[in-house]
Amino acid sequence: MGARVAKKTVVSKDAGAYAPSPAMLKKYADVMIKFALNSGAGMKKGETVYLVTQLPGLPLAKQVYKTILEMGGYPIVSVIDDEFKLIQVKNASKQQLTYFPDKFYRGLADNIDHWVRILADEDPMYLKTADPAKVLLSNRATRQFRDWLDEKEDKGKFTWTLCMYATEKMAQEAGLSLKEYWGQITKACFLNEANPVQKWKRVFSEMQRVLDKLNSLPIDRLHVEAKETDLWITLGEKRKWLGGSGRNIPSFEIFTSPDWRGTEGKIFFDLPLYRYGNVIKDIRLEFKKGRIVKATARENERMLKELIKQQNADKIGEFSLTDIRFSRITKFMAETLYDENFGGKYGNTHLAIGKSYHDTYAGNAAKMTKDQFAALGFNHSLEHSDIIATTDRTVTAVLRDGSEMVIYRKGKFVI
Numbered sequence: 001m002g003a004r005v006a007k008k009t010v011v012s013k014d015a016g017a018y019a020p021s022p023a024m025l026k027k028y029a030d031v032m033i034k035f036a037l038n039s040g041a042g043m044k045k046g047e048t049v050y051l052v053t054q055l056p057g058l059p060l061a062k063q064v065y066k067t068i069l070e071m072g073g074y075p076i077v078s079v080i081d082d083e084f085k086l087i088q089v090k091n092a093s094k095q096q097l098t099y100f101p102d103k104f105y106r107g108l109a110d111n112i113d114h115w116v117r118i119l120a121d122e123d124p125m126y127l128k129t130a131d132p133a134k135v136l137l138s139n140r141a142t143r144q145f146r147d148w149l150d151e152k153e154d155k156g157k158f159t160w161t162l163c164m165y166a167t168e169k170m171a172q173e174a175g176l177s178l179k180e181y182w183g184q185i186t187k188a189c190f191l192n193e194a195n196p197v198q199k200w201k202r203v204f205s206e207m208q209r210v211l212d213k214l215n216s217l218p219i220d221r222l223h224v225e226a227k228e229t230d231l232w233i234t235l236g237e238k239r240k241w242l243g244g245s246g247r248n249i250p251s252f253e254i255f256t257s258p259d260w261r262g263t264e265g266k267i268f269f270d271l272p273l274y275r276y277g278n279v280i281k282d283i284r285l286e287f288k289k290g291r292i293v294k295a296t297a298r299e300n301e302r303m304l305k306e307l308i309k310q311q312n313a314d315k316i317g318e319f320s321l322t323d324i325r326f327s328r329i330t331k332f333m334a335e336t337l338y339d340e341n342f343g344g345k346y347g348n349t350h351l352a353i354g355k356s357y358h359d360t361y362a363g364n365a366a367k368m369t370k371d372q373f374a375a376l377g378f379n380h381s382l383e384h385s386d387i388i389a390t391t392d393r394t395v396t397a398v399l400r401d402g403s404e405m406v407i408y409r410k411g412k413f414v415i
Helices: 022-040 055-070 082-091 102-111 132-140 143-154 168-173 178-188 196-216 301-309 370-375
Strands: 048-054 074-080 114-119 159-164 219-226 229-234 253-256 264-269 273-275 278-280 283-288 291-296 316-322 348-354 384-389 393-399 404-409
Touching: 022 055, 022 114, 022 159, 022 196, 048 055, 055 074, 055 114, 074 082, 082 132, 102 143, 132 301, 143 159, 168 178, 196 253, 219 264, 264 384, 273 301, 273 384, 278 301, 291 301, 316 384
Parallel strands: 048 074, 048 114, 114 159
Antiparallel strands: 219 229, 219 393, 229 264, 253 316, 264 283, 273 278, 283 291, 316 348, 348 384, 393 404
C-alpha cells in the first residue's frame, strides 16, 4: 500500500506554540545560502540574492538575510501577504490580472544571481473560494519574467532554491501537530545534524553514484507498472538524469525531462495535489501520442481540467523517482516540495505536467534555441505541476538494442 493520507486532526492551541530554535534557523539558513545556491557550491561573495517569503516565514527569512550579508552578498527582499492575492483574483479585471510591469521585472532579472523562495502558507487553502480560471490567468502575467530567468539559468548565470517554514494550518492540513510537522522538516533537511551542509554533500555524493549508472545506460523507453498504472515514457535524444543540485531543500528525487511526444498509457496518483490554494484528490491521467486525453479526479476535477487547459500543460515536462535510501520524509505533508520527495515504504514516482527542465539536456543548453529544444521534445509551458504516486511500482528500461532491465523496484533503484 502507498502512503496513507491522514485525516485532519484537531490540534490544540499549545501545539501551535511550537517554533524552531534560533540555532536551528541558523543551520537552515546555512543550508540555503552556503550550500543550495550555485548548484550545491553555495553563494559567492558579491552575488545578489532575491529572497521571497510569505509572511509567516519571516523568522527564517531574517536569518537567511543575515547569512547573505555575512557571506558578502546583496539581498533583495520581497514579503508576500497571501490576502493580496485573494483580493486580486476576486476583484481585478482581466486586463488587471494580466498586467506585466516589464521594465521592473527586466531590471530584476538582470540584477539577481539567485532566487531563494520560502514557502510559508498561513492557510494552504486560501484560494479555495476563488475562480480557478482567474487564479491561473493571474499566474500567466509573469511568464516573461520566468522565461528571462530560464534563459539566464541555461547560461549558467542564475540558480534558485525553495524551502519551507511550517505553519499551524499547514500541519493541520497534513493531519499532524505543528511539532510533528517541524519534525519532518528537521529530519528531511538534516537540521538535527551537527553540520547539515556536510551531510547534504554526502547524500548528494551517494545520489551521484545512481545518476552515473543511469546516465551510462542507453535507455530508449521506460515502462511504469503500478496500481491502475501502465505508462510508457520515451526518454528522448540527448537526455540526462539529474538530482542533488540544490534546487529544492529538501531534494531526494532523481529526474529527467523526457520527450513528451512518446508518453502513452495511464497513471493513478494517490497523493492529493495542492496547487493554487486548492486540493485535487485521486487524479487519473490517460495519454495518447504524448497528450493527456482523459483527466479525472475524485475531488476538484474542475481545477485539474483548468490546469491542463493551459498552453502545453496537457504534456509532461518531468518524470521522477525517489529512492527510500535517500529520503527521510515519512509523512504526508500536503505540500508538493515535500511530497514529491516522499520516502515511506515505496518511495514515489511523480510526473510534472507542463514545463520541461532544460538542464536535463545532455549538452550545452546555452547554445540551444527554443526551436531546437522543441524539436527534441522538450515542453515549454508556464505551468509545472508535480503529481505524486506512492504506491508500489516497477520501472523497466527498454534499451536501444531492444533488451530490457528493471531499474527501480520496491522503492529503490536496482542498477
